[in-house]
Amino acid sequence: MSRPELTGAAANFYNDTEARKYDTNSRMIGIQAEITKRALELLQLDTSFPNFILDVGCGSGLSGKVLEEAGHYWVGLDVSRDMLNVASERESSIKGDLAHHDMGTGLPFRSASFDGMISISALQWLCYSNSSKQVPKRRLVRFFSALYGVLKRGARAVLQFYPETPEQAVLISECAAKVGFAGGVVVDYPNSTKAKKHYLVLSFDRGYSTPKGLQSSAQSGVRVDSSTSSKRVKVVKKKGKxxxxxxxxxxxxxxxxxxxxxxxxxxxxxxxxxxxxx
Structure with missing residues (x-):
């Protein structure tokens, strides 16, 4: 299966059909909820009061629903109008405000507006060009520069993304650092092809230490026994009768x-x- 990013612009890929399919897929809903909860964990918010969160690439509002359940207020933006239409159809069940906007052109908000920011499965789209005017590095720098401005000092941002290559992850990290952010990429379950997730965790604190990724021996499908883990295992080939x-x-x-x-x-x-x- 080819990557959606290779098919063209996100606004074209997530048309009405894809948007509704995305919003009603129980497996996708579960994955989005799990990733959003992990992003909130990495955000390390002060939960003694409701926070005002920016959700970039909010889609149909699945991640916004998790933010609401955690007691936060949020504003979401997305480049796909069809995704936003699906979100607005169930406006009674979501309380966040929605905006139609391309993250690669900046962010249309006042300075120091948000207590934190999350982005689920959207950042990698900026690594692809759909016209001669779209230069991935410039769009990434423009986005991170705008993000740096709209966050309150002391706030953090967590962006979950799917890099196609290690070079893409490096490019994204370098562009974030170029505008002044500290932090790095957290990789959960690095040895699993299905459960592996990348989170770019950004902070204003120059001495910020990036959290460690989650590890689980169950994800690799290999059981490690303490009685044999430190010994060399001899593999014996079976011979015929x-x-x-x-x-x-x-x-x-x-x-x-x-x-x-x-x-x-x-x-x-x-x-x-x-x-x-x-």
Whole structure:
């Protein structure tokens, strides 16, 4: 299956059909909720009061619903009008405000407006160009520069994304650092092809230490036993079935009938396995 980013602009890919399919897929809803909860955890908000959160690439409002359940206020923006239409259809169940906007052109908000920012599965779209005017690096720098301005000092941003290559992750990190952000990429379940997730965690604090990613031996499908984990495991290849005594005696009879000389006599040791010398 090809990556959606390779098919063209996000606004075209997430048309009305795709938007509704996305919003009603139970598996997708579960994944989005799980990722959003992890993003909130990495955001390390003061939960003693409601926070005002910016959700970039909010889609149909699945991540916004999680923000509301956590007791926060939010504003979401997305480049797909069809996604926003799906979100607005159930406006009674979501309380966030919605805006139609391309994140690669900046952010249409006042300075120091938000206590935090999240973005779920949207950032990687800026790494692709759909016209001669769209230069990925410029769009990334413009976005991060705008994000730096709309966040309150002391706030953090967590952006979950799917890099196609390691070079994309490096490019994204470098563009964020260029505008003044500190932080880095947190990788959850790095040894799992399905559960692996990348989170860009950004802070204003120059001494900020990026959190460690989640690890789980269950994700790799390999059980590690403490009694053998520090020992070298010898792998023994299975061999075919050994030659039986009857087969050997038959072979000798055939050789004798053909006139072979020096055919060994049959004894009680014929067909027995010799002991290992070492």
């Amino acid at each position: 050994g030659k039986t005594k009857e087969w050997i005696e038959h072979k000798k009879d055939v050789q004798r009938k053909k006139g072979f000389e020096n055919v060994r006599k049959d004894t009680k040791f014929t067909g027995r396995k010799r002991k290992d010398k070492f």
